[in-house]
Amino acid sequence: MYNQLENYLKERTDINDTSLQEVTSHFKPLKTKRNEVLCRTGQVCKNFYFINEGCLRMYEIDNKGNEVTGYFALEDQIMSAITSFVLNKPSRDFLVSAEPSNLLVISRDSFFKLIDTIPEFRYVYNQFMEFAFIHSQMRIYSFLGMEGIDKLRWVMEHEPKLLTRISSKAVASYLGMTNSTLSKLRAQL
Amino acid sequence: MYNQLENYLKERTDINDTSLQEVTSHFKPLKTKRNEVLCRTGQVCKNFYFINEGCLRMYEIDNKGNEVTGYFALEDQIMSAITSFVLNKPSRDFLVSAEPSNLLVISRDSFFKLIDTIPEFRYVYNQFMEFAFIHSQMRIYSFLGMEGIDKLRWVMEHEPKLLTRISSKAVASYLGMTNSTLSKLRAQL
DNA sequence: TGAAAGCGTTGTCATAAGACCATTTTTCTT
DNA sequence: AAGAAAAATGGTCTTATGACAACGCTTTCA
Numbered sequence: 001m002y003n004q005l006e007n008y009l010k011e012r013t014d015i016n017d018t019s020l021q022e023v024t025s026h027f028k029p030l031k032t033k034r035n036e037v038l039c040r041t042g043q044v045c046k047n048f049y050f051i052n053e054g055c056l057r058m059y060e061i062d063n064k065g066n067e068v069t070g071y072f073a074l075e076d077q078i079m080s081a082i083t084s085f086v087l088n089k090p091s092r093d094f095l096v097s098a099e100p101s102n103l104l105v106i107s108r109d110s111f112f113k114l115i116d117t118i119p120e121f122r123y124v125y126n127q128f129m130e131f132a133f134i135h136s137q138m139r140i141y142s143f144l145g146m147e148g149i150d151k152l153r154w155v156m157e158h159e160p161k162l163l164t165r166i167s168s169k170a171v172a173s174y175l176g177m178t179n180s181t182l183s184k185l186r187a188q189l
Numbered sequence: 190m191y192n193q194l195e196n197y198l199k200e201r202t203d204i205n206d207t208s209l210q211e212v213t214s215h216f217k218p219l220k221t222k223r224n225e226v227l228c229r230t231g232q233v234c235k236n237f238y239f240i241n242e243g244c245l246r247m248y249e250i251d252n253k254g255n256e257v258t259g260y261f262a263l264e265d266q267i268m269s270a271i272t273s274f275v276l277n278k279p280s281r282d283f284l285v286s287a288e289p290s291n292l293l294v295i296s297r298d299s300f301f302k303l304i305d306t307i308p309e310f311r312y313v314y315n316q317f318m319e320f321a322f323i324h325s326q327m328r329i330y331s332f333l334g335m336e337g338i339d340k341l342r343w344v345m346e347h348e349p350k351l352l353t354r355i356s357s358k359a360v361a362s363y364l365g366m367t368n369s370t371l372s373k374l375r376a377q378l
Numbered sequence: 379t380g381a382a383a384g385c386g387t388t389g390t391c392a393t394a395a396g397a398c399c400a401t402t403t404t405t406c407t408t
Numbered sequence: 409a410a411g412a413a414a415a416a417t418g419g420t421c422t423t424a425t426g427a428c429a430a431c432g433c434t435t436t437c438a
Contacts, residue, residue, distance in 0.1 A: 136322060357415075369396080
């Protein structure tokens with residue numbers, strides 16, 4: 001149950017067993033179906049998740065009523081409706097399971113208590129933020145200039161699992177195009 | 190010289206004067222002209238910057254040879270070619286001064302030594318990463334779905350200084366459009 | 379098990395934005 | 409201060425992609 005989380009932490013920092021226990025003890029298991037909502041617009045996101053199995057998706061509804069996907073996280077990653085979680089303010093994002101998922105949940109309070117008391121945990125959180133930022137930048141670079149077909153090739157190369165596991169609609173909203181355009185581009189390959 | 194940096198730190202964390210001195214003592218002043226290169230593609234970015242005055246811009250050259258701007262930072266912000274700086278790998282980004290700037294520089298080595306020895310400094314760095322990530326996400330949400338005219342309105346609302354201080358070409362590359370398109374959109378307003 | 383809802387595909391049509399270019403304006407360099 | 413280089417503007421033409429709609433397939437859930 002906690003193996004994957006323990007590995008996640010041990011791979012990223014030197015943490016002794018006592019601290020490791022202390023950290024994992026605050027995570028509770030949670031199973032979700034497909035498309036279950038973990039945080040919706042207007043709610044403050046009070047939880048952080050570790051994904052044992054499955055996929056979480058974070059998205060917004062833009063002013064035309066279309067979904068725009070901000071982030072996907074797969075197994076062995078941590079995830080939340082980050083902006084809301086960090087700022088402790090009502091979320092603009094939805095956070096949903098894109099697949100049936102096995103998660104571990106930790107509450108905001110416990111999370112920040114751990115951050116303050118266990119330096120190794122802060123370090124891991126910091127590293128998560130670094131990579132989340134780097135990933136976002138990569139997407140900005142890749143998607144701002146590129147044409148549709150190149151964005152599609154980009155995901156095929158960098159995040160191929162999304163194309164096999166996630167609905168086209170959700171992937172299209174991640175690539176900044178409509179599902180009909182994505183469908184036509186796939187036919188072109 | 191160090192006032193602004195001290196305020197930056199004090200606004201973000203409770204830090205005592207000794208630690209504050211320790212931190213600022215590693216920053217050295219640096220003046221740049223407009224368009225001076227602080228890091229170029231292929232180099233490992235060995236420095237982190239605090240901006241007393243001016244503006245830094247981070248960008249890449251995409252495979253069509255066009256610039257794509259990833260990030261602008263103005264006065265009283267910290268900045269680097271972050272991906273390279275964090276991963277300690279050759280940069281794909283350029284980091285340049287978009288205006289004549291007054292900077293404070295700290296070396297990578299000093300920076301990470303401070304991170305490890307002064308918890309308040311780690312905390313501030315962590316906060317910087319959080320906001321950098323949130324900002325990137327905001328841009329992804331705003332720019333993926335929007336039409337050009339709405340992106341322009343978005344910058345006018347959220348980062349108006351860019352439009353008055355920075356070259357149209359650089360702003361266009363931040364908005365994911367050509368300079369001629371931006372010029373035509375400005376005329377429409 | 380059957381009806382309903384949602385998703386993916388594909389067609390037509392409209393349009394926003396890119397490519398390319400010429401001209402003017404600004405900035406840089408000596 | 410003058411000439412050169414770069415940036416900004418705005419024109420025309422082309423094209424990628426969105427909007428909308430029809431259809432079949434799959435999933436869901438009563």
